[in-house]
Amino acid sequence: MVLETAGRSPKTVRDPLVIAGHTFGSRLITGTGGAPSLRVLEDALVTSGTEMTTVALRRVAPGPAGSVWDVLHRNGIRPLPNTAGCFTAAEALRTARLAREALETDWIKLEVVADEHTLLPDPVELLDAAEQLVDxxxxxxxxxxxxxxxxxRLEQLGCAAVMPLGAPIGSGLGIRNPHNIELIVEQAEVPVIIDAGIGTASEAALAMELGCDAVLLATAVTRAQDPVLMAAAMRDAVRAGRAxxxxxxxxxxxxxxASSPALD
Amino acid sequence: MNVIINGERRDVAPRTTVADIVRSLTDAAGGIAVAVNDHVVPKADWAETLITENDRVDVLTAVQGG
Structure with a gap:
């Protein structure tokens, strides 16, 4: 199946997702927060087919053996550390630098939020942090x-992708402003990844139908009644939406x- | 010698290194980062980096999130 697009090479459903020169066969990026256990998380991640998943960075706490780092490592899933919990550019920079050291990756999911209630991005701090991290x-x-x-503005600063929210983190409200997502897709020269708000498979499919290059979701899978089954649903939805x-x-x-000929 | 490790005041021996503190908290082989007074200490420097009185040492690891 091929779609000719003006001035660009034809796109196919088998095209990989390319971020900063790195290719991914799966267009579903997952998170790890909220899973009932590491075992369920591992089953869900493997079922989803994801090749990259987010992790947070926190102080070492005594606890049971096994870690999310081990789960990703043994399944060949690339970790994408985030700066969740940061409210200022300075906090985000500190977290990003620690994540780079801990996970040996210079990729960072930059989150700089304005308040605990909405977890909406703070645009001023976000731009400041993005500029310093790119530098x-x-x-x-x-x-x-x-x-x-x-x-x-984020793309102009040199970000490798832009990840607009569909709705607030963990809300499951879906894509509240599909028109804006389409506008972002139309202008972007870097991958557009819908990030946050997805609650169920139809919303992941919608993100791809709107032209997003990938979907990032966590809660919709990890807090579903059956996380592994929802992971399969999301995998299929992203493929279907892209097609x-x-x-x-x-x-x-x-x-x-009328889809049938008129009566003779 | 008084220091703050992951937010808790602790008494450690003189000439304690970053590597000693990491070992006291976790036996994880990878996925660990350390900051002393908010400055990242690269893993290669852990064994040679001495902690001094009142240092704030944070030892972090990847956890479920996002």
Whole structure:
């Protein structure tokens, strides 16, 4: 299946996702927060087919053996450390530098949020942090608002992708402003990854139908009643949404258009 | 010698290194980072980096999140 797009090479459903020169066969990026156990998390991650998943960085605490780092390592899943919990650019920089040391990657999911209540990105601190991290050699994947102007500014600063929210983190509200997501997709020259808000498979499919290059979700899988089954649903939804986008949907009409010939 | 390790005040012996503190907290082979007074100490320097009185030492690791 091939879709010709003006000025670009044809796209196919088998095209890999390319971020900062690194290719991924799966367009589903997962998180690890909220899983009931490491065993369930591992089963869900493997079922989802994801090749990259986010982790947070926290103080070492005494606890049972086994770690999320081990789970990712033995399944060949690339860790994407985040700066969750940071409210200022300075905090995000400190966390990113520690993550680079701990996980031996200069990729960072940049989160700089404004308040605990909404966890919405703080645009001023986000831009400041993104600029400093890019200057420091990081591959920056910023969690951002569904604001086309902010997304453009992040891309201009040198971010490797832009990751607009569909809705607040963990809310499961889906994609609240599909029009803005389309605007972000239209202008972006870097991958657009919907990040946060996805609650169920149809919403992941919608993100891809809107033209997003990938979907990042955690809660929708880890807090589902059956995380492993939901991981499979999300895997299939992302593939289906991508195929539908490339296939080119029919225009929406106000009235019926008969799909059978008229009676003789 | 008084220091703060992961937010808790602790008494450690003189000439304690970053590597000693990491070993006291975890036996994990990888995925650990250390900051002393908010400055990252690269793993290669742990064994030679001495802790001094009132240092704040943070030992961090990857956890489920995001």
């Amino acid at each position: 420091d050699g990081f591959t920056v994947l910023p969690y951002t608002n569904d604001d086309p102007v902010l997304a453009r 539908a986008r490339l296939a080119g949907r029919i225009p929406v009409r106000r009235y019926a258009q």
